[in-house]
Amino acid sequence: MKTYxxxxxxxxxxxxRCIRCEVCVNQCTFDVHSYDTEDAxxxxxxxxxxxxxRCVVFCPTEALTIRGNPLDYRENYNWRPEVIEDIIKxxxxxxxxxxxxxxxxxxxxxxxxxxxxASQVTNPSIDPxxxxxxxxxxxxxxxxRVEFGSHGLTTxxxxxxxxxxxxxxxxxxxxxxxxxxQESLARAATEMGTLWNTxxxxxxxxxxxxxDNTIVQVASGRFGVHPEYLNVAKVVEIKIGQGAKPGIGxxxxxxxxxxxxxxxxxxxxxxxxxxxAPQHDIYSIEDLAQLVxxxxxxxxxxxxxxxxxxxxxxxxxxxxxxxxxxxxxxxxDGLRGSTGAAPKIIRDxxxxxxxxxxxxxxxxxxxxxxxxxxxxxxxxxxxxxxxVAKAIALGADAIYIGTAALVALGCTLCQQxxxxxxxxxxxxxxxxxxxxxxxxxxxxxxxNLLRGWSLELKDILGGMGINALESLRxxxxxxxGVGLTDTELEILGVRMAGS
Amino acid sequence: xxxxxxxxxxxxYHDDKVIDACSIFGMMDTSGNRFSxxxxxxxxxxxxxxxxxxxxxxxxxxLYPEYANYYAFHIMYLSREGQAKVExxxxxxxxxxxxxxxxxxxxxxxxxxPLVWRYFLEVKVEESNGQSEGDYVVDRVMEINTKMEExxxxxxxxxxxxxxxxxxxxxIAEYFCLEQYEGYLWTAHGRxxxxxxxxxxxxxxxxxxxxxxxxxGEISSYGINRRYLEQFGYNCTMQTDTExxxxxxxxxxxxxxxxxxxxxxxxxxxxxxxxxxCSPKEQKLFRTLRQVYGSLLLNGPFTVxxxxxxxxxxxxxxxxxxxLTVGVKESVLYLSSEESAIRLVSPxxxxxxxxxxxxxxxxxxxxxxxxEKASVAEIKSVRKC
Ligand code: SF4
Ligand code: SF4
Numbered sequence: 001m002k003t004y005x006x007x008x009x010x011x012x013x014x015x016x017r018c019i020r021c022e023v024c025v026n027q028c029t030f031d032v033h034s035y036d037t038e039d040a041x042x043x044x045x046x047x048x049x050x051x052x053x054r055c056v057v058f059c060p061t062e063a064l065t066i067r068g069n070p071l072d073y074r075e076n077y078n079w080r081p082e083v084i085e086d087i088i089k090x091x092x093x094x095x096x097x098x099x100x101x102x103x104x105x106x107x108x109x110x111x112x113x114x115x116x117x118a119s120q121v122t123n124p125s126i127d128p129x130x131x132x133x134x135x136x137x138x139x140x141x142x143x144x145r146v147e148f149g150s151h152g153l154t155t156x157x158x159x160x161x162x163x164x165x166x167x168x169x170x171x172x173x174x175x176x177x178x179x180x181x182q183e184s185l186a187r188a189a190t191e192m193g194t195l196w197n198t199x200x201x202x203x204x205x206x207x208x209x210x211x212d213n214t215i216v217q218v219a220s221g222r223f224g225v226h227p228e229y230l231n232v233a234k235v236v237e238i239k240i241g242q243g244a245k246p247g248i249g250x251x252x253x254x255x256x257x258x259x260x261x262x263x264x265x266x267x268x269x270x271x272x273x274x275x276x277a278p279q280h281d282i283y284s285i286e287d288l289a290q291l292v293x294x295x296x297x298x299x300x301x302x303x304x305x306x307x308x309x310x311x312x313x314x315x316x317x318x319x320x321x322x323x324x325x326x327x328x329x330x331x332x333d334g335l336r337g338s339t340g341a342a343p344k345i346i347r348d349x350x351x352x353x354x355x356x357x358x359x360x361x362x363x364x365x366x367x368x369x370x371x372x373x374x375x376x377x378x379x380x381x382x383x384x385x386x387x388v389a390k391a392i393a394l395g396a397d398a399i400y401i402g403t404a405a406l407v408a409l410g411c412t413l414c415q416q417x418x419x420x421x422x423x424x425x426x427x428x429x430x431x432x433x434x435x436x437x438x439x440x441x442x443x444x445x446x447x448n449l450l451r452g453w454s455l456e457l458k459d460i461l462g463g464m465g466i467n468a469l470e471s472l473r474x475x476x477x478x479x480x481g482v483g484l485t486d487t488e489l490e491i492l493g494v495r496m497a498g499s
Numbered sequence: 500x501x502x503x504x505x506x507x508x509x510x511x512y513h514d515d516k517v518i519d520a521c522s523i524f525g526m527m528d529t530s531g532n533r534f535s536x537x538x539x540x541x542x543x544x545x546x547x548x549x550x551x552x553x554x555x556x557x558x559x560x561x562l563y564p565e566y567a568n569y570y571a572f573h574i575m576y577l578s579r580e581g582q583a584k585v586e587x588x589x590x591x592x593x594x595x596x597x598x599x600x601x602x603x604x605x606x607x608x609x610x611x612x613p614l615v616w617r618y619f620l621e622v623k624v625e626e627s628n629g630q631s632e633g634d635y636v637v638d639r640v641m642e643i644n645t646k647m648e649e650x651x652x653x654x655x656x657x658x659x660x661x662x663x664x665x666x667x668x669x670x671i672a673e674y675f676c677l678e679q680y681e682g683y684l685w686t687a688h689g690r691x692x693x694x695x696x697x698x699x700x701x702x703x704x705x706x707x708x709x710x711x712x713x714x715x716g717e718i719s720s721y722g723i724n725r726r727y728l729e730q731f732g733y734n735c736t737m738q739t740d741t742e743x744x745x746x747x748x749x750x751x752x753x754x755x756x757x758x759x760x761x762x763x764x765x766x767x768x769x770x771x772x773x774x775x776x777c778s779p780k781e782q783k784l785f786r787t788l789r790q791v792y793g794s795l796l797l798n799g800p801f802t803v804x805x806x807x808x809x810x811x812x813x814x815x816x817x818x819x820x821x822x823l824t825v826g827v828k829e830s831v832l833y834l835s836s837e838e839s840a841i842r843l844v845s846p847x848x849x850x851x852x853x854x855x856x857x858x859x860x861x862x863x864x865x866x867x868x869x870x871e872k873a874s875v876a877e878i879k880s881v882r883k884c
Contacts, residue, residue, distance in 0.1 A: 119719065119799075122717050123716070123719060123799050123800050124800060124820055126818070131818055132772060134771055136771050138790050140790075142790055142791050143791060144791075145755045145791065146757070146787055146788065146791050147756075148756075148758070148761070152780070153783065153784050153787060155787060155791070157787055157791070160790055366729065366730050369731075371730065372730075372791070464719055465719040465798070465799045465800070466719050466720060466798045467798060467818065468768075468793075468796055470793030470794060470796055471719065471720035471723060471798035471799075472720075472723075473723060473793070473794070474723045474727075475720060475721075475723040475726075476722055476726075477721060477722030478719075478722060
């Protein structure tokens with residue numbers, strides 16, 4: 001069938017700069033560039049280009065420019081080019097449209113409507129270059145009070161996990177991303193005193209040594225879950241849902257299930273790894289409690305158990321149930337949470353913005369007097385330390401970043417994760433491509449990112465006249481809203497700027 | 500908001516925090532001897548410029564020895580109707596042992612004073628529904644302060660009381676004839692609010708049961724301190740950060756039964772880097788306190804003097820962004836924003852020093868201070884040669 005899809009991008013090559021080195025030919029995984037030996041000329045199959053800019057960055061003479069194809073259809077606010085092209089794709093394939101990364105639609109980003117406070121005159125701002133500034137935080141269940149006996153403190157806390165910086169790396173499974181990516185994450189987390197998350201694909205033996213900075217995930221497919229896996233970790237996370245695809249399971253295509261992936265996931269090589277939509281032993285909240293306690297038993301009550309859900313309409317009530325079911329950490333993954341592969345229609349339409357979910361969950365847990373019983377971690381579209389500070393002020397204990405971490409490794413959000421052809425070598429298991437992420441360099445880039453954010457967070461705290469993270473956590477008086485409705489302000493628990 | 504209620508709003512602009520800077524002074528004879536407030540008034544008046552005349556107040560302990568077993572309520576009224584309603588309520592909930600107007604005298608600078616009455620009360624056990632006496636009294640005070648218009652409880656402890664209002668502290672002292680009272684522990688406060696027209700109830704000290712707090716500073720962690728306390732049933736009605744301190748102390752000391760030294764480590768905890776250098780036992784203690792009570796860390800510049808029966812505690816934030824000087828003269832402990840105020844009333848101190856940020860200074864009847872004069876005299880004689 002002749003495709004009616006026009007090219008999305010235009011590839012421009014400045015022939016006066018091109019030295020025929022063929023770097024672009026080798027770097028592009030979507031077969032855009034080719035070298036015609038007879039004419040000594042480079043050609044472009046623009047229709048294949050996904051706009052990842054790998055070739056642009058690696059062309060030694062900066063001969064390449066990738067531009068969006070203007071696609072000037074007759075203007076129509078309802079029938080935008082994306083809508084037309086999705087219909088074309090489906091009419092040619094008859095299938096579910098798949099995509100990668102997070103929701104890219106124009107839903108309101110509340111972070112951009114929240115502003116932070118700073119001290120002026122009546123109290124001094126604190127200079128982080130001259131005074132201590134504390135970003136450490138502990139995740140885990142806390143009692144409401146401590147008790148003392150005749151020999152001092154008698155209270156024993158349930159297991160707590162220390163984070164030197166309140167930013168962790170979100171779940172990205174081996175198979176979805178490469179081992180080199182996971183190693184980069186694990187090493188950066190270790191260096192920076194934070195945690196990375198295995199995702200649902202098991203833990204490669206090579207990475208066991210980073211166990212003290214590892215969160216292992218137990219998801220509906222139970223891939224690679226065994227006692228050693230659970231016990232090597234610092235935190236065990238039960239994955240109920242994911243912001244990019246609430247209510248939907250996972251599908252790792254057989255082509256990505258290499259020998260290594262197959263042994264780590266404990267499934268035959270080349271078979272599709274299917275994660276069912278629900279966990280088939282959790283059909284209700286008391287079932288969740290059973291799994292939480294099964295995992296606590298399996299790890300001898302030495303590790304906090306986290307439960308991760310996608311932020312959906314009644315997250316607040318669900319979160320309350322999760323705390324009561326014994327979860328030590330609640331993870332909320334918002335509307336903009338990313339994925340290695342999801343049905344586009346789900347990614348773009350299901351779930352709620354993380355800012356609103358966080359605000360209502362934190363409120364609800366406080367109203368019920370159980371906020372101390374669990375830490376709250378959020379994920380989904382956190383872009384910079386400003387977002388982190390705002391999330392903490394809304395009530396989060398810590399933040400997961402996924403996309404931001406991948407961007408640090410080269411990702412430009414071309415949304416081709418599901419194809420396995422990632423030109424940046426991130427979201428693929430093709431050995432020729434995974435080499436593109438060197439764990440030495442990857443770990444350095446990720447550590448640098450966290451280091452930069454830490455310095456910025458210290459500046460933000462100091463500016464507010466606060467020198468410990470816990471004084472910002474849930475402190476919504478340090479936030480003001482700009483351009484929000486009364487209802488939005490009410491849900492966020494934040495006042496309008498100027499008031 | 501009805502117009503008439505404006506007179507009982509501490510924070511006119513509803514921005515939750517009263518931003519203020521202040522003078523604070525505390526004086527306690529740890530041997531329990533009662534003394535007149537004269538030196539206290541002199542000392543706080545010496546720090547006149549630290550206030551702006553929009554609030555002054557005093558707390559006195561050991562004040563009513565003849566009624567030591569009864570709750571002494573000092574209640575402010577904006578109208579006779581308000582008084583009638585509250586007195587009705589008091590008679591219903593308590594045995595009223597005595598009720599009198601607090602003596603005052605016309606004082607220049609004090610305008611539009613409310614009525615202030617003093618009651619000695621005993622809890623009606625049959626009304627308390629098995630609640631502890633403390634909780635019962637706290638609830639009744641909250642009821643009066645939040646539900647009854649035109650009335651506000653200045654203080655509600657035994658053998659102590661709070662005198663406060665809008666004016667400079669020395670004017671308040673004159674107005675309430677404080678020269679005629681004696682106590683073994685006095686605290687005093689002069690206020691410099693930047694954003695409020697001033698309301699009598701909004702002056703310091705803040706009180707709940709026999710706990711009082713005077714405070715110089717702005718608590719930048721107010722938002723989370725308040726939300727944390729709300730989980731334990733405290734409603735911060737007065738919209739000041741000082742109120743938060745009073746409730747934190749009530750929660751930690753009265754309800755959670757923690758010793759004062761531990762409470763100081765919660766309000767102004769050691770830094771993580773310091774904790775790491777402590778002995779394993781201390782590490783565990785400090786870490787646990789920060790993990791459990793992190794939301795009660797008072798962050799931002801503050802000095803507080805917290806007092807209750809038999810004890811006075813001075814504390815600054817952990818990097819000491821507001822001043823506190825300690826003076827000792829025989830069994831008397833002085834706490835003050837400025838050393839000059841102490842020297843004015845006790846020129847010949849045994850010792851004066853500035854405590855470290857976050858280091859609590861505790862004066863207690865249980866551990867009276869030993870005279871140190873001898874050694875100081877020696878130093879002096881050396882200097883003379
Ligand atoms: S490398 Fe990326 S940007 Fe360059 S041509 Fe290929 S798909 Fe397009
Ligand atoms: S990488 Fe650049 S210089 Fe090399 S062949 Fe491609 S366009 Fe030409």
